[in-house]
Amino acid sequence: MTYTNFFRSALRTLGTFTLLGVMATPSAHAQSQSINGTIRGTVTDPSGAPIAGVNVVVKNLDTGFTRELTSDTSGGYLAPSLPIGTYSVTATSSSFAPFIQSGIHVDAGSDLTVNEALKVGSVATEVQVTGDAPIIETTRVDLGRTISEAEVQNLPLTSRNPYNFILFQPGVSGHPNAENGIPRTVNTNGLVDRVQYQLDGMVDTETDRYGLRLFAISDSYVQQVQTVSNAFNAEFGNTAGIIYNVITPQGTNQLHGMAQYIWRPKAASSCPMLQNCDPTSSIYKAKPDLHVDDFVGRAGGPVVKDRLFLFGAYEKLKRANPQAITVTSANQAALIAAGVAASDFNTAPQVQRAQWVNVRGDWTINKSNQAFIRYNYFRNDYPFNTNVGGLYLQSAASDFRDRAHILGAQLITTFSPVVLNEFRGSWPYRNQAHISGPLTGAGPMVTISSVVNGFGGTNGAGDKFQEKIPSFNDNVTWVHGKHSFKFGTGFQKNLDTQLADVYTQYTFSSITQYLSAKNGTSPHVYSSVAASIGRPGAAYHSIFFSFFAQDTWQIAKNLTANYGVRYDQYRAPDGLASAPLTQTQSFHTPKGNFAPRVGFAYTPMPGTVVRVSGGMYYEATPTNSWYTPLYNNGLVGTGSYIASVANSSTTEAQGAANPCLPAFPNTPSAISTSCIAAQSVTALNPNFKNGYTWNANAQVAQQLGKNDSLTMGYVLTQGRNLAFLRNSNLKYSGLGALADGRLIYSSTPSAATRIDSRFNNITLIDVGSNSSYNALVASYEHRLSAGLTVAANYTWSHAISNTPEGYTYEFSTPVEDTDNPKRDRANSGINRPNSFTLSTDYVPQTHFANKYVNGVFTNNRFSILGNFSSGDAQTITTGTKLNGDSLATSRPLFVGRNTVRTPGIAQVDMRYTRTFATLWERVRPQILVESNNLFNRSNVTTINTTATTNAAGVITTAPSLLPTSSVLESRILQFGAKIEF
Numbered sequence: 015m016t017y018t019n020f021f022r023s024a025l026r027t028l029g030t031f032t033l034l035g036v037m038a039t040p041s042a043h044a045q046s047q048s049i050n051g052t053i054r055g056t057v058t059d060p061s062g063a064p065i066a067g068v069n070v071v072v073k074n075l076d077t078g079f080t081r082e083l084t085s086d087t088s089g090g091y092l093a094p095s096l097p098i099g100t101y102s103v104t105a106t107s108s109s110f111a112p113f114i115q116s117g118i119h120v121d122a123g124s125d126l127t128v129n130e131a132l133k134v135g136s137v138a139t140e141v142q143v144t145g146d147a148p149i150i151e152t153t154r155v156d157l158g159r160t161i162s163e164a165e166v167q168n169l170p171l172t173s174r175n176p177y178n179f180i181l182f183q184p185g186v187s188g189h190p191n192a193e194n195g196i197p198r199t200v201n202t203n204g205l206v207d208r209v210q211y212q213l214d215g216m217v218d219t220e221t222d223r224y225g226l227r228l229f230a231i232s233d234s235y236v237q238q239v240q241t242v243s244n245a246f247n248a249e250f251g252n253t254a255g256i257i258y259n260v261i262t263p264q265g266t267n268q269l270h271g272m273a274q275y276i277w278r279p280k281a282a283s284s285c286p287m288l289q290n291c292d293p294t295s296s297i298y299k300a301k302p303d304l305h306v307d308d309f310v311g312r313a314g315g316p317v318v319k320d321r322l323f324l325f326g327a328y329e330k331l332k333r334a335n336p337q338a339i340t341v342t343s344a345n346q347a348a349l350i351a352a353g354v355a356a357s358d359f360n361t362a363p364q365v366q367r368a369q370w371v372n373v374r375g376d377w378t379i380n381k382s383n384q385a386f387i388r389y390n391y392f393r394n395d396y397p398f399n400t401n402v403g404g405l406y407l408q409s410a411a412s413d414f415r416d417r418a419h420i421l422g423a424q425l426i427t428t429f430s431p432v433v434l435n436e437f438r439g440s441w442p443y444r445n446q447a448h449i450s451g452p453l454t455g456a457g458p459m460v461t462i463s464s465v466v467n468g469f470g471g472t473n474g475a476g477d478k479f480q481e482k483i484p485s486f487n488d489n490v491t492w493v494h495g496k497h498s499f500k501f502g503t504g505f506q507k508n509l510d511t512q513l514a515d516v517y518t519q520y521t522f523s524s525i526t527q528y529l530s531a532k533n534g535t536s537p538h539v540y541s542s543v544a545a546s547i548g549r550p551g552a553a554y555h556s557i558f559f560s561f562f563a564q565d566t567w568q569i570a571k572n573l574t575a576n577y578g579v580r581y582d583q584y585r586a587p588d589g590l591a592s593a594p595l596t597q598t599q600s601f602h603t604p605k606g607n608f609a610p611r612v613g614f615a616y617t618p619m620p621g622t623v624v625r626v627s628g629g630m631y632y633e634a635t636p637t638n639s640w641y642t643p644l645y646n647n648g649l650v651g652t653g654s655y656i657a658s659v660a661n662s663s664t665t666e667a668q669g670a671a672n673p674c675l676p677a678f679p680n681t682p683s684a685i686s687t688s689c690i691a692a693q694s695v696t697a698l699n700p701n702f703k704n705g706y707t708w709n710a711n712a713q714v715a716q717q718l719g720k721n722d723s724l725t726m727g728y729v730l731t732q733g734r735n736l737a738f739l740r741n742s743n744l745k746y747s748g749l750g751a752l753a754d755g756r757l758i759y760s761s762t763p764s765a766a767t768r769i770d771s772r773f774n775n776i777t778l779i780d781v782g783s784n785s786s787y788n789a790l791v792a793s794y795e796h797r798l799s800a801g802l803t804v805a806a807n808y809t810w811s812h813a814i815s816n817t818p819e820g821y822t823y824e825f826s827t828p829v830e831d832t833d834n835p836k837r838d839r840a841n842s843g844i845n846r847p848n849s850f851t852l853s854t855d856y857v858p859q860t861h862f863a864n865k866y867v868n869g870v871f872t873n874n875r876f877s878i879l880g881n882f883s884s885g886d887a888q889t890i891t892t893g894t895k896l897n898g899d900s901l902a903t904s905r906p907l908f909v910g911r912n913t914v915r916t917p918g919i920a921q922v923d924m925r926y927t928r929t930f931a932t933l934w935e936r937v938r939p940q941i942l943v944e945s946n947n948l949f950n951r952s953n954v955t956t957i958n959t960t961a962t963t964n965a966a967g968v969i970t971t972a973p974s975l976l977p978t979s980s981v982l983e984s985r986i987l988q989f990g991a992k993i994e995f
Contacts, residue, residue, distance in 0.1 A: 049215040049240075049261055049424070050095045050436075051120035054153070055128040056571070057089045057105050064089025065132065068107040074099045075116065076266040078320030079378055083431050090568070092498060094491050095426055095436050096120050097384070098238060098261060103128050111135030117144045121160040122240035122261045125153050148621075149797050150717045153566065153574040155613030155627040157711055157727065157791065158242035158256075159183050159805060161853075163263075164798065166236045168855050168877045170925035172278075172946040172986050174308060174331055176233040180209065180258050183241040184793045184807045185729055187849035187883045189919070189955060189981050193333070194230040194368060194394065198955075198981045199824055199886060201844040203244060203709065203731040204787020204813035206822040208255020208633070214262055214388065216422045216440035217485045219252070221508045221556070221637040224822045228481065229418035229444050230392050232370035234272075234310045235327040237263040244729050245627040245711045248564040248578030248611050249489070249500060254631040254707035254733070262388060263314055264376040265323030271313030274992040276942075278306035282987035287952050287980045305334040306988060320378065327372040334365045337403025345465050348525050352532065358407040358469060362398035369393050382428045390420040397451050400474035401467070409455035410468030412475040416446040432493040439486035447478040448515070458518035458679050462528055463541065468519075470679075473544075476516035478551070482509040496568040500578075505559045512641055513551035518681040519544045537677040538669025544658040545682050552644040554587040556637055564611075572617040576627075580609045584635040584704060590644055594772060597697040598643040604703045607632045621717035625727075628710035636821040639698055639737070639779050648695040648773060657685040692763040694775035694901075697742070703781050705736040713791075721797040726790075729811075733785030737820035739828040740835060741901045742778035745769050752897060752967050754907050756831050759898035775901050777828065783835070785815040785842065801857035809849045813842035818911070828901045830911075840911035845887050852880035873929035878922065885916035886955050890973055892963045907967040914975060916957050921982065922948045927992075942990040950985035952977070 057068045068085040076099040083091045085105075102116035110132040118128060126147035133141060161179055171178065178190035180197055188200035202208040207225025211218040220226035240259040242250065250257055280303040285291035291301045314325035338361050341349070350356050371391040378384050399414035422440040429435065450472065457471025485506030492499045521541040522528040530536040564578025586601035593599050611629025618624065663669035674689030676682045713727035747767045749758040760767040763774040770776065789811035796804035817838045818827045824843070831837040855877045862868040889903070889911050896904040905911070925944035932938050947953070954977040962971035 049122055049259070050097055051122060051124040051126065052092070052094045053096060053101065053103060053118065053120065053126050053128055053147070054090070054092045055103070055130060057085045057091065057107075057130045057132060059110070059132055060134060065107055065110070068105050068130075068132070070130075071104040072096065073102050073104070075102055076100055076268075077264070077323065077376070077378070078267060079384065080381075081428065086495065088496070090496070092493050094493070094498065095434055097264070098122055099266075103130065105130040105132060107132060109134060111139040111141050113141045113143075115143045115145065118147050121162070122238050122259065123158075123160060123242070125151050127152050146797070148717065149721060149723045149795065150621060150623050150715050152572075152617050152623050153615050155576055155615050155625050156242050156246045157184050157244040157713065157729065158240070159793070159795070161239040161241070162798070162803065163237050165803060165853060165855050166233055166239060168875060168925065168927060169853060169879055170877060170923040170944040170946065171233060172923070172944060172988050174233065174329075176231055176236050176239065176260065177211075177227060177258070179239055180241065180256070181881060182805065182807070182851045182853050182879065183243055183256070184725075184791050185243045185789055185809050185811075186256060187809065187846045188844075190881070192981075192983050193366070196225060196227055196823070199844055200225065201811070201813065201846060201849075202255030203707065203729070204785055204789075204811070204815075204842060204844075205255050205707075205731070205733060206819050206825050206842070206844050208253050210253040210255070210257045212257065212259040213390070213420070214422055214424070214438070215259060216438055217442055217483050217506060218260070220444075220481065221483070221510070221634070222479070222481075222512070222641065223636050223638055224819075226823060228442055228483070229390070229420060230368070230370070230394065231260060231390075232310070232327065232329040232372070234312045234329045234370065235262050235325075235372035237261050244709055244731075245613060245629070247576055247613070248562040248580040248609070248629075249502060251560055251562070251580050251582055251609070251632065252558070252634040254633050254705070254709070254731070262372060262374055263312075263325050264374055264386065265314035265316060265325045267316050267319055269313070269315035270995060272310070272992060272994045274310040274990060276306065276308040276310075276988050276990040278304065278986065278988045280305055282989070284950050284984040284986070287954065287982070287984050288977055299338060302336045302338070303334055304986065305332075307332045322378075323376040325372075325374045327370070329370040331368045332365060333368075336361050336364050337398075339407065340404050341407070341466055345525070349466065349469075352525060352529050354407070354469060358409050360408060362402050362408050362411055364396075364398040364402060366394065366396045368395075383425065385423065385425045387423045388421070390418070392416070392418040400448055401472055405465075405467040407466060407469035408453045409470055410459060410472050410474075411451060411454060412448045412472045413451040414446070414448055416444070418442065418444040434491045435488070436491070437486065437488045441482065441484045443482045445478070445480045448475050450475045458520055458681055460528065461519060461521040462525055463521065463523055465525060471517065473515055473517040473519050476513060478511065478513040480511040483507065484509075498566040499564070501563050503559070503561050505557070508556045508558065508637055510555070510637055510641065511551070511553040512645065513549070514546070514645065516546045516550065518546070520678050531678040536666040536669065538661075538666055538672070538675050539663050540661050540678060542658065542660045543676060545685070547657050547682075547684060550645065552641055554637070554640055554644060556587050556635075556640065557585040558634060559583055559585075574615045575612070577612040578610075580611070582607045582609070582632050582634070582704075586635070587640050590647055592649065593643075593647045594649065595643070595647070595695060595697050595776070597700050598647055601640055601698060602700055602702050607704055607706070609706070623715040625711075625713040625715065628708070631707050631709055633705040635704060636737075638821050639702070642696045642779070643698050646694075646696040646777075648693050657682065657690050659685065659689055692768075692772065692774040694777070695773050696777045696779065698779045699781055701781075702779070703735045705781065706734055708732045708734070721799040723795050725793045729787070729789040729791060731785070731787040733783075733787075733815070735781050736783040736785060736815075736817075737779055737781050738783040738817035738835060739820045739826060739901075740778055740780055740832045741775050741828060741899050742780075742832065743769050743773055743776035744832055744899060749898070752907060754967070755834070756837075756897045757833060761895070761898045761900060777901060779820055783815065783817040783819070785813065787811065787813045801859045803855045804853070806852045807850070810847060811845070811849070812847065813845040814839070815842040818843065827903055830902045830905060831897075832899060832902070838911050840913070841887055843887050843912055845912065846884040849883040850880070851882070852878065854878045875927035875929070877925040877927070879924075881919065881921045883919045885918050887912035888914050888916060888957055888959045890914060890959045890961050892961050892967070894963065896963070896967045904967070906961050906963050906969045914957070914959060916954050919953045919955075919982070920951055921953055924948050936995050938994045940992040940994065942992060944988050944990070946983055946986040948985065952984075953980060953982040955980045955982060
């Protein structure tokens with residue numbers, strides 16, 4: 015699809031969705047409060063009695079937007095779905111002085127209580143109060159927080175990746191990503207990487223696996239981040255984990271913006287972890303040049319005051335990450351003598367170049383209608399992205415190219431003070447691929463065992479992931495007495511195309527053998543050849559839709575209930591009618607996904623809130639549950655059919671006589687099926703059911719002061735019907751069992767050793783795994799005052815899972831014992847008993863009589879992130895397949911899963927910002943320096959867990975448990991200059 019056709023199609027769809035939203039009957043999808051907030055309260059007289067019929071005006075002081083309400087017979091008023099910003103609330107009634115409270119900050123998802131106590135008087139005796147709503151939200155039942163704009167724009171972020179803020183919310187632990195991807199090994203309610211990513215309450219979640227964002231974002235267009243980690247209402251769905259919702263800025267009545275440049279020179283980076291950068295060392299490896307240049311600009315303002323606003327942002331990032339080649343000098347000389355270019359051994363110039371664009375227009379059409387439309391663009395060009403460094407030469411590398419276009423729109427219609435409709439529609443489109451670069455060889459790829467992993471061509475080009483998700487959600491809010499009803503529906507169509515790499519790869523046992531084939535002496539003598547036959551991949555479409563109904567009921571002044579039910583259906587695509595496996599000819603769609611939820615918030619005394627909630631949460635089906643069987647279907651010339659032929663020939667005559675062996679360097683277009691060993695395929699359980707959890711939590715929130723609160727709680731998550739992988743094609747043939755009870759299977763496929771003799775292994779995507787998560791959570795918040803903002807979260811938790819979870823980004827491994835999956839029951843791979851995170855933003859408020867001293871000690875900003883946790887769970891394995899199951903990772907006898915752990919993680923990041931002056935009352939030139947891993951701690955995330963065993967599985971040499979790698983970085987410094995206005 016061309017970009018022009020994409021835009022035309024997207025605009026047509028958005029227009030249709032908008033019309034549907036305006037015409038909608040009372041219905042709603044999940045995100046009515048995901049981008050907006052609510053102000054509610056009670057109006058009373060001097061005696062504390064409620065006043066009915068009071069005119070209440072809620073006004074956004076940034077944009078002039080107003081909503082007029084009338085208090086009910088109990089004096090109550092409710093203003094839902096308010097755009098985020100700073101508000102005032104004005105209450106007027108005859109015989110009483112008007113009361114105005116301003117400075118009320120409405121954040122995404124907030125539900126604020128602003129009570130108005132009127133005094134007897136006239137219009138001339140107006141009462142004005144400046145102050146925020148109470149820090150404790152008395153009607154909230156979920157667990158989460160909102161990260162403010164001041165935090166987002168000032169906290170240290172050397173990665174330039176706002177998704178890393180996901181770690182700084184209650185009950186979550188994991189590792190930040192050094193680039194633009196998702197955080198790693200995230201514990202989300204005891205599940206792996208269960209994150210529902212959103213942008214303005216709209217789709218930003220890749221559907222193929224759990225926990226992947228669909229497109230990268232820039233912090234240049236992040237105003238707030240709303241996170242909800244447990245017990246969200248029926249309006250939220252598609253995950254049993256957490257919701258991470260990024261809110262983009264809008265223009266206001268005042269022109270505002272920022273221009274920024276960030277620079278990282280080579281000298282500002284420490285030697286990478288586990289690398290020796292000492293030139294005198296025998297294992298010396300030069301420190302890479304991790305240079306960064308980053309330009310950011312953003313601006314917003316009015317087109318028509320109080321009516322039409324525009325905001326735009328742009329970021330351009332250049333980030334170097336060179337990977338040195340480590341082929342030995344002797345092997346390098348021999349390969350050059352064999353005709354490999356000397357330049358092929360140079361360090362690959364791996365430099366990422368990414369760009370982001372955001373344009374948003376907001377329009378107050380009239381008093382009853384508000385709308386915005388937003389466009390985002392992302393591009394990422396990353397040469398030498400795959401097969402780079404180490405034993406790969408430059409000619410084996412492939413480049414990465416990523417593009418995304420996103421359209422989003424919202425329309426809020428107020429039919430009356432008690433009936434409101436909210437519609438959102440979006441069309442994100444992403445297209446990523448690995449392609450041959452200018453230095454990639456024409457092929458085939460050559461591998462020489464223990465010498466070089468690849469040169470001459472690549473096996474890492476040709477793959478593609480393309481996903482378009484036209485989607486909408488619509489809801490209606492109806493306020494009736496003490497009830498606030500919401501009804502809604504949501505729809506998304508997932509249009510997916512995935513292609514796999516196309517390649518031919520020859521493997522040789524030695525340089526001598528390669529030379530003999532290259533010069534034509536023995537072109538049929540090599541260890542093996544592997545070639546793609548046909549065009550590997552699949553295109554498929556799926557549909558997700560949902561309905562929900564819920565009620566927030568103010569049972570009493572100090573007691574609120576929220577209850578509702580949600581229905582989700584994840585409709586499968588068509589199967590492959592010609593597939594050899596009947597399971598792949600059609601797919602089952604579960605239709606019983608009803609999820610009830612209930613929560614209570616009780617205020618026993620002012621400043622104290624007790625929250626109890628629980629419910630059922632269904633998981634969206636990872637679309638790779640369908641794609642993998644379609645792709646890995648076993649048909650010749652389709653899907654993932656890879657012809658891999660082992661070669662036992664020792665002479666050219668033997669090899670040439672074998673019709674199964676192509677002559678090097680030929681690329682075969684077809685190989686007889688008689689030459690190829692039985693293929694391995696993938697199948698989905700025909701009785702597939704969506705995984706779900708029962709979540710429950712209890713919290714006590716205590717206001718410690720006007721701007722301080724402490725919340726302590728307990729979280730329980732019970733996972734059911736979770737997906738896992740196992741080899742379903744093994745047939746026991748009498749080979750006995752290991753001492754721990756694991757049956758031993760033959761590695762040679764035949765009718766006697768395989769249930770379906772047409773195939774070797776069948777990876778079954780099965781369901782029925784369970785998990786259990788218990789956590790104690792403590793959260794402290796200091797709301798901005800005296801220049802200080804603090805959020806601190808501590809979690810003690812224990813996560814257990816029956817099996818490794820299927821289709822997560824990091825842990826999708828088959829169970830060890832296909833006959834007894836519960837043998838894998840153990841601590842989960844994301845089980846971190848202790849986790850503590852801290853985010854602090856501080857601008858000291860100092861005042862000295864001497865203007866020079868005052869100038870030194872004012873206008874300084876200190877921003878700190880701290881991430882401390884137990885190390886990562888690791889599994890002791892053995893390099894041999896003890897029971898003959900080639901899919902499973904074998905553990906030694908009587909060794910459980912995840913029984914060892916890496917050292918604890920302790921990382922502190924910091925940014926210092928200096929404002930030189932304030933010019934023309936609003937222009938602030940600044941400089942900044944920020945550090946990742948300020949104390950340069952070696953935070954290792956992987957250790958050596960491979961044990962040596964005998965044939966029976968008894969450990970003969972224990973694993974060293976020495977550090978091997980880390981997804982985290984050594985200390986990095988970055989410098990910047992910025993102008994805010």
